[in-house]
Amino acid sequence: MGDISPFHFQVVAALIFMIGVLGVLTRRNMIVVFMCIELMLNAANLSLLGFSREIGNDQGQILAFMVMVVAAVEVAVGLAIIISLVRNRDTMDIEDVSQLKW
Amino acid sequence: MRTALFWVFSISAVASALGVVGNLRSPINSALSLVVSMLALAGLYVLLEAQFVGLIQVMVYAGAIVVLFLFVIMLLNLRGSGTRGAELQPIMKAIGSLVVFGSTLWLVRTLAADRAPWPDVDAGFGTTRAMGEALYTDYVLSVQVAGVLLLAGIVAAVVLAKKKVD
Amino acid sequence: MVEAVTENAALRWIPLLPLIAAAISGAWLVFGRRELPRVAVIALACGAPIASFAIAVVQVFALATELPADARFYVDNLYTWISAGDFHAELSFLLDPLSAVMVLVVTGVGSLIHVYSVGYMDDDHRDDRGFQRFFAYLNLFMFSMLMLVLGDNLLVMFVGWEGVGVCSYLLIGFWYLDDYNAKCGQKAFVVNRIGDFGFLLGIFLLFWSFAQAGVPTVEFREMAANVGLLANQTVELPAWLSFLPGYPNWGLLTLACLCLFIGAAGKSAQIPLYVWLPDAMAGPTPVSALIHAATMVTAGVYMVCRMSFAYSLAPGAMATVAWIGALTAFFAATIGLAQTDIKKVLAYSTVSQLGYMFLAAGVAAYSSAIFHVMTHAFFKALLFLAAGSVILGMHHEQDITKMGGLRRRMPVTWAVFLVGVLAISGVPPFSGFFSKDEILLSVNLAHGIPGHEWLWLIGLATAFLTAFYMFRLYYLVFTGESRADRHTQEHIHESGNWILFPLVVLAVLSVIGGFFGLPDAYGELFGVEESNSLHHFLQPVVNAAEHHVDHATEFGLAAITTVVGLAGIALATLLYYWRRDLVPKLVQAIQPLYALVRDRYRIDELYDAAIVRPLAGLSRAVLARIVDQGLIDGVLVNGTANFVRATADGALKYLQTGQAQSYLFAMLLGGALLIAWLVRGA
Numbered sequence: 001m002g003d004i005s006p007f008h009f010q011v012v013a014a015l016i017f018m019i020g021v022l023g024v025l026t027r028r029n030m031i032v033v034f035m036c037i038e039l040m041l042n043a044a045n046l047s048l049l050g051f052s053r054e055i056g057n058d059q060g061q062i063l064a065f066m067v068m069v070v071a072a073v074e075v076a077v078g079l080a081i082i083i084s085l086v087r088n089r090d091t092m093d094i095e096d097v098s099q100l101k102w
Numbered sequence: 103m104r105t106a107l108f109w110v111f112s113i114s115a116v117a118s119a120l121g122v123v124g125n126l127r128s129p130i131n132s133a134l135s136l137v138v139s140m141l142a143l144a145g146l147y148v149l150l151e152a153q154f155v156g157l158i159q160v161m162v163y164a165g166a167i168v169v170l171f172l173f174v175i176m177l178l179n180l181r182g183s184g185t186r187g188a189e190l191q192p193i194m195k196a197i198g199s200l201v202v203f204g205s206t207l208w209l210v211r212t213l214a215a216d217r218a219p220w221p222d223v224d225a226g227f228g229t230t231r232a233m234g235e236a237l238y239t240d241y242v243l244s245v246q247v248a249g250v251l252l253l254a255g256i257v258a259a260v261v262l263a264k265k266k267v268d
Numbered sequence: 269m270v271e272a273v274t275e276n277a278a279l280r281w282i283p284l285l286p287l288i289a290a291a292i293s294g295a296w297l298v299f300g301r302r303e304l305p306r307v308a309v310i311a312l313a314c315g316a317p318i319a320s321f322a323i324a325v326v327q328v329f330a331l332a333t334e335l336p337a338d339a340r341f342y343v344d345n346l347y348t349w350i351s352a353g354d355f356h357a358e359l360s361f362l363l364d365p366l367s368a369v370m371v372l373v374v375t376g377v378g379s380l381i382h383v384y385s386v387g388y389m390d391d392d393h394r395d396d397r398g399f400q401r402f403f404a405y406l407n408l409f410m411f412s413m414l415m416l417v418l419g420d421n422l423l424v425m426f427v428g429w430e431g432v433g434v435c436s437y438l439l440i441g442f443w444y445l446d447d448y449n450a451k452c453g454q455k456a457f458v459v460n461r462i463g464d465f466g467f468l469l470g471i472f473l474l475f476w477s478f479a480q481a482g483v484p485t486v487e488f489r490e491m492a493a494n495v496g497l498l499a500n501q502t503v504e505l506p507a508w509l510s511f512l513p514g515y516p517n518w519g520l521l522t523l524a525c526l527c528l529f530i531g532a533a534g535k536s537a538q539i540p541l542y543v544w545l546p547d548a549m550a551g552p553t554p555v556s557a558l559i560h561a562a563t564m565v566t567a568g569v570y571m572v573c574r575m576s577f578a579y580s581l582a583p584g585a586m587a588t589v590a591w592i593g594a595l596t597a598f599f600a601a602t603i604g605l606a607q608t609d610i611k612k613v614l615a616y617s618t619v620s621q622l623g624y625m626f627l628a629a630g631v632a633a634y635s636s637a638i639f640h641v642m643t644h645a646f647f648k649a650l651l652f653l654a655a656g657s658v659i660l661g662m663h664h665e666q667d668i669t670k671m672g673g674l675r676r677r678m679p680v681t682w683a684v685f686l687v688g689v690l691a692i693s694g695v696p697p698f699s700g701f702f703s704k705d706e707i708l709l710s711v712n713l714a715h716g717i718p719g720h721e722w723l724w725l726i727g728l729a730t731a732f733l734t735a736f737y738m739f740r741l742y743y744l745v746f747t748g749e750s751r752a753d754r755h756t757q758e759h760i761h762e763s764g765n766w767i768l769f770p771l772v773v774l775a776v777l778s779v780i781g782g783f784f785g786l787p788d789a790y791g792e793l794f795g796v797e798e799s800n801s802l803h804h805f806l807q808p809v810v811n812a813a814e815h816h817v818d819h820a821t822e823f824g825l826a827a828i829t830t831v832v833g834l835a836g837i838a839l840a841t842l843l844y845y846w847r848r849d850l851v852p853k854l855v856q857a858i859q860p861l862y863a864l865v866r867d868r869y870r871i872d873e874l875y876d877a878a879i880v881r882p883l884a885g886l887s888r889a890v891l892a893r894i895v896d897q898g899l900i901d902g903v904l905v906n907g908t909a910n911f912v913r914a915t916a917d918g919a920l921k922y923l924q925t926g927q928a929q930s931y932l933f934a935m936l937l938g939g940a941l942l943i944a945w946l947v948r949g950a
Contacts, residue, residue, distance in 0.1 A: 004108045006220070009150065012112045015206060016119045016139075022198040023123035025933050031129045031175060032122070033929075035136050038167065039119055042143050045155075053150045053228075056221050061152050061228055062241055068155075068162055069248045073255030075167050079174045080262035086178050087265070094929060101926030 009050035017043035030082050030092050034075070041071045108149055115142035133171050140164040151223060154233040274335065278327055279344035279361040282320045282371060283414035289316035290407035293400050303400045313403030314382045317410050321375035328368040337808055340364060341489075343420060350423075355484040362420040362488065366809045369638055369802070370417040370570055373645045377562045378410050380770035384653050385554040387766025388660065402442060402552070409435035413563050417570060421487040422471050425571070429467065429535065432564045433460045439559060440551040452550040459544040463534015470527030474578070477501065477520055492577040495521075499581050514584065521578050525585035528575060529592075532568030537619045538596045538626060543872055545619055549611040553656030556611060561618050561652050562645035569625040569641055573634045576810045580632060587717050590630025594726045597623025599869075601733035605740070606866035609666050610655045613741050617692065618648060620730060624707055627727060631717055633710035634810035635803040639785040640707060642802075643699040646781050647691035650774035654685040657763040657771065658745060663756055668741065673750040677760040680768050682746050684775040689742045691778040693735035694833040699781035701833075704731060705826050706787060712825055713817060728832050735836025743844035789822045 016039060023036030045064045052060025086092055121135030140163045147156035226232045237245055289312045296304055303309070331340060341364035350357040363371070382403070389402050412431025419425035434457075441453025475486050481497040483490065501520040505512065512518075532538070537545040548560050559565070572579060572589065579586055597620045604616035621644050628637035659666055661678050675682045691698040694705065708727050714720045750757050762768075785802035806812070843851055855862050864870070925931075 004105050008108065008112075009146065012115065012146070015116055016143075018201065018205065019116070019119040019123055021936060022201070025929055025936075026198060027123065029129055031171065032125075032132050035122055035129075035132055035171060038136065038163075039122060039139065042140065042163070045159075046143060046146060049147055049150045049152045049155060052152070053223070054221070056223050056227075058227065058232065058236055061155050061233060062236055062244075064152070064155050065158065065233070065237070066244060066248060068158060070251065072162055072167060073251055075170060076255050076259040077262065079170060080259040083174060083178065083263045092178070095927055097928075098926030100924070102921035102924045 006050055006054040010047055013043045013047035013050065015043075016040075016046070028093050028095060030085070030094055033094060034078055034082065038071065038075065041067060104149060107145065111142045111145035111149065115139050115146065118142060129175050130172065133168055133175065136171070137164050137168045140168065151228040153228050154230045155228070157230070273343050274339070274341070276327065276342035276344050276363065278323055279342060279363055279418065280346060282324050282327075282375070283361075283411050283418060285316040285320050285323075286407040286410035286414065289313060290404050290411060293404035293407065297400055297404065306399065309400050309403055310386050313407055314379065314386065316407055317375055317379040317382050320410070320414070321372075321379050324368075324371045324375050327363055328372060331363055331365070331368055332805070340808060345420075353484075355479070357421055357423050357486060359424060360420040361418040361424075363418065364809050365805045366570075366573060366638065367417050369642060369806070370566075371414065373642050374410070374413050374417060374563050377645050377649050377774070378413075378558060380773055381554050381558045381562070381649060381653065382406060384557075384656070384767055384770040385552075387764050388554055388656055389552065390766075398442075402439075405435055405438045405442070406554075406558070409439065409559060409564075413567070416567055420489075421485075422474070423486055425574075426467065426471065429531070429567065429571075430464065432559070432567065433457060433464070433535070436460070436548070436559050436564055439555040440548045442551055442555065449550045452544075452547040456544040456548050459541050460534050463531045463541050466527045466530025466534070468531075470524050470529075470531065473520070473524040473527060477524070488574060495577050495581060498578075519582055519584065522582040522584040525575065525579050525582040526588060528571065528578075529585060529589055532571055532626070533592065534568075535571075536565045536568030536622045536626070538568070538592050538623065539599065542596065542600065542619050543875060546612055546615045546868070549609070549615050553611065553652060553659060556615070557649045557652035557656070560615065561648040565618065565622055566625070566641045566645070569622070569629060569637055572626070572629045573638055573810055576629075576632075576634050576812075579629070583716065586630050586632065588630075589626050590711075590714075590717050590723060591719075593623045593626030593628075593630055594723045594730075595623070596620070597627065597730045598726050598733070599623075601730045601737065602865055603868050604737045605733065606862060608669050610658065610668050610671075610741065610745065611652070611666060613668075613737065614648070614651055614655060617651075617734065617738065618644075620734060621648065621692070624704065624727070624730070627723065628707040628710060631710050631714035631720065631723075632812055633707060633714075634812045635785075635806040636703065636706040636710055638806060638810075639802050640703040642784070643691070643703040643778070643781050646774055647688045647698075647700055647778040650684060650771065650778055651688040651692070653767070653771055653774065654681050654688060657681040657767050658685075660763055660767070661760050662752060663759060665752065665756060668744045670752050670756075671745045671750070672748045672752070673746070674760065675746040678762045680762060680771065684771045685742065685746065687775040687778055689738040692738050693837060694731055694829060695837075696830060697779075697782065699778050701830070702782035702785055702787070705829050706785065708829055709817070709822060709825050728829065731829060732832045732836040735833045736840045739837050739840035740844050743840065747845060748848070787822070789819050792819075 020036045020040035020043060023039065024033055027033050027036065045067055048060045048064045048067070052058060052064070082092075085097060089096060091097075118135045118139035122132045122139060125132045125135060140159060144156045144159040144164065147153075147159055293304070293309065293312060304312075327342065331342060335341070341362060343360055343362055345358050345360035347359055348356055349359045385402065385406065389399055409432060412428045412435055414428070416425050416428025416432060419428060437453045437457040439453075440456050441450045444450045444453070471486065474491065475484065477498050478485055478491065478494065481494070483494045483497065485491060485494075498520055502517040503520050503523050505516050505518055509515065530541075534541040545560055545565070549556055551559075579589070600616045600619035600623065604613050604620065607613045607616060621640070625637045625640050625644070628634070628640060657678065658671070658674060658681060661674065661681070662671060665671070687698070691700040694701045696702075708724060708731070711720060711727055712724045714723075717723065750760075752760075785800050788800050791800070803812075843854070867873075
């Protein structure tokens with residue numbers, strides 16, 4: 001890869017991560033927030049794989065694989081929770097589930 | 103060639119990420135943007151000699167997880183954005199954009215200087231065979247634990263999402 | 269210690285047995301549902317002091333016969349209480365001749381009074397847990413007093429000192445449901461505390477000085493051996509004390525001994541801290557007998573004698589002790605002339621006799637002081653217990669103007685009371701004669717004390733007054749016609765055996781007790797060498813001044829004392845037996861003076877106005893309102909609470925929005941800062 005250095009990949013990963021953070025903090029729709037969390041996980045994966053290639057060690061890839069497994073489980077459970085929430089409160093707005101306030 | 107691929111994939115990934123976040127219409131649009139992002143990222147993974155992971159990314163992430171999202175969105179029968187009031191608080195929009203683009207500029211500037219070399223890796227790096235061997239010999243415990251975790255997840259999802267029929 | 273120390277593990281049981289008895293009785297009262305059966309209480313309460321007495325007798329006997337005179341002491345070390353660098357203070361007991369005499373008196377007379385109390389407190393129906401509680405307190409007192417006299421160092425003695433103060437408070441206010449009794453107990457305790465403050469200062473000063481000199485100790489034997497190190501040290505007085513004689517430099521030992529004497533003045537009711545003793549008569553009569561006549565109040569005398577090695581090097585302190593003792597003796601005697609409560613007369617008499625003891629100590633006649641402690645214990649306890657018998661017989665009447673003619677109705681009480689007044693008036697051959705006479709002899713020969721001739725005259729005058737008012741008491745209570753009302757007169761009865769038995773024993777002791785200290789001069793008349801066994805027994809321990817006086821002077825002075833005493837008796841007989849009609853006329857003639865004396869010179873009122881009221885007012889206005897309520901409660905306690913509440917309610921609670929996103933934001937912020945810090949640091 002000519003003028004593409006490992007750093008480029010890290011930059012991309014960082015960018016996507018930040019965009020994900022932005023989404024988590026600002027969006028009000030629960031599902032969209034969740035999707036942004038997935039974005040963040042992916043960005044982390046990208047970073048892992050980038051380092052793995054740079055060092056030449058395949059452990060990063062194994063870890064990335066595990067991250068994906070966990071992400072899958074998390075999505076399943078998280079969506080189940082969202083379903084119950086929406087069923088019980090009839091809203092998909094995060095700001096409506098703030099009972100633990102002062 | 104690879105350079106071009108890199109740019110294509112990265113720009114699509116970033117653009118679709120922005121699409122996920124900044125989409126003001128229905129969440130379905132966000133989900134579709136997410137698919138594109140996943141696929142672009144899978145491309146990037148392959149560029150990084152992580153073919154197996156890239157494959158799994160397409161199959162699991164783009165193919166199952168996002169589909170799950172879509173199912174749930176359909177199940178909940180959403181109309182519009184599903185929220186009252188503004189989707190994105192203006193202040194956060196402003197700050198967020200500033201941060202994102204500010205750092206991008208800074209990163210790009212730093213990038214211009216960096217030209218680290220790629221080390222050589224053998225041909226079997228990141229292939230399914232290599233990964234499979236590693237997973238089932240060195241990391242077999244993690245695989246088993248992951249299995250248990252998946253089982254727990256399934257049970258949890260079923261229990262949580264059940265409709266209370268009684 | 270350099271010399272060989274003889275260990276004796278039996279000593280600890282002397283104070284421990286009463287403590288165990290008190291603990292059992294007390295714990296039973298606190299945790300048990302009912303009281304123990306009477307028999308058990310009596311066995312426990314009387315058994316303990318009697319057992320202690322038995323052990324004490326055996327040990328003292330061994331002390332006197334088995335040990336050579338120059339190493340005559342037993343030590344019982346329980347454990348090392350304080351160990352800080354070079355300084356060690358043990359919880360240990362010392363049995364030497366001085367503490368031996370005190371132990372025998374305390375346990376012996378104490379046991380008799382415990383027996384008496386069984387009879388006296390039996391009809392007590394004012395408090396239904398009274399019987400057991402009384403004996404628990406009484407045993408606790410015995411324990412404390414024995415700690416005091418058996419203590420090997422100032423700290424153990426102080427523990428006992430405080431303990432007897434507490435027990436005195438508990439026992440004076442025994443019938444606490446009556447407010448007056450409670451107040452009397454409180455008064456005793458507070459005045460005692462003032463004395464204790466002086467005592468503590470003395471202890472601190474001594475310890476500090478000894479430590480500076482290289483021997484950090486509070487142990488009596490060690491201090492005595494090393495006191496020479498402090499003999500010439502002085503203390504510089506600050507400028508605001510320039511009015512004191514001897515300014516600017518005072519002897520260190522003088523200052524320490526004076527501080528210690530303040531403690532003794534508090535505990536032994538000398539001027540100016542005597543005011544609690546007459547009010548202490550609010551307690552049951554056995555308490556007055558045991559604590560305020562025979563034992564606790566003599567603790568001050570014991571302490572001065574124990575510290576005689578220091579006092580002999582502090583002539584200024586000795587003179588002060590002697591003069592205060594003499595003045596107190598005379599002062600209290602004058603008050604006793606006009607009192608009408610039988611116990612109050614005896615109380616002032618106690619204060620007066622204690623003055624004699626301090627007078628003796630002040631002129632370095634320590635063995636005479638202890639001798640008087642012993643004989644006084646006998647006859648004063650006797651008088652108090654007999655008075656208790658009278659009070660019971662008269663159905664709790666204590667006013668002597670309402671008594672009279674009890675001789676016929678209470679013959680045993682009458683007889684022993686007569687013995688008691690004869691003893692206290694110094695009539696030979698009763699015990700009081702020998703002890704009082706020895707004191708006056710020593711005073712007469714004490715050329716080292718300024719104004720000692722005046723001291724002797726004051727002592728003589730007091731002897732006259734003592735004989736007078738004691739016989740006044742005797743005549744008014746036991747002779748003539750009864751002045752009580754019809755109903756009371758019908759019910760006058762002699763007391764039971766529990767009461768009479770100790771009375772008789774004490775009467776016998778009051779008669780023969782003097783022969784323990786029979787002066788050598790008398791002994792020689794009968795061919796007995798060194799008949800003053802007490803004096804010779806105590807000699808190695810106390811730095812007594814030795815006088816050598818020819819027999820003529822000794823007998824002459826004794827004769828003068830006897831004549832003075834008889835004169836007092838004669839005057840009392842005249843005024844209160846033959847010509848009672850003269851008394852009102854006399855009183856009329858000196859009315860203002862008489863009123864002043866009868867009102868105890870209004871000293872209590874003076875203290876109240878000058879000290880108590882201002883302090884109480886200050887406490888109420890400043891300390892209570894401003895400092896406690898305003899500052900501590902208001903600002904510190906409530907203020908902090910309100911501040912926290914205001915902060916939380918006003919600002920902090922808004923941090924908990926309940927929204928996941930704000931929490932996430934905070935987490936991210938914190939995480940970013942942390943990473944930045946870590947990265948920068950690297």
